[in-house]
Amino acid sequence: MIPERANRRRPDSELAPARKEVAQLFNEAERFFLAGDKEMARRRVRAARKAAMKVRLRIPEHNHRFCRECESYLKQGMNCTVRIRDGIRITRCAECGAVRRKVLNGKR
Numbered sequence: 001m002i003p004e005r006a007n008r009r010r011p012d013s014e015l016a017p018a019r020k021e022v023a024q025l026f027n028e029a030e031r032f033f034l035a036g037d038k039e040m041a042r043r044r045v046r047a048a049r050k051a052a053m054k055v056r057l058r059i060p061e062h063n064h065r066f067c068r069e070c071e072s073y074l075k076q077g078m079n080c081t082v083r084i085r086d087g088i089r090i091t092r093c094a095e096c097g098a099v100r101r102k103v104l105n106g107k108r
């Protein structure tokens, strides 16, 4: 293992494969989830987050796809509810009941 400084910025050439891997893992998570295997879906979510964290990759495009508390794969209308109220998106995980609020900026 190569020690890493906490906030060192990685060049995109290093992040691209991780980004791809994360997207792939989320796609697999969705497949397992849709097949009814939530545990396998959760494992994929965990693997994806781990892969992202390893290179300190932020994954805003995937952040709404899992529960931060229980790492369940979340699918709107299936195991989470999303409400938008006063410019705040409120996502509730039906698996563990965790609620996340996100202030939406600008245009809606």
Ligand SMILES: [Zn+2]
Pocket (backbone or CB within 6 Å): 067, 068, 069, 070, 071, 072, 093, 094, 095, 096, 097, 098
């Ligand atoms: Zn949850």
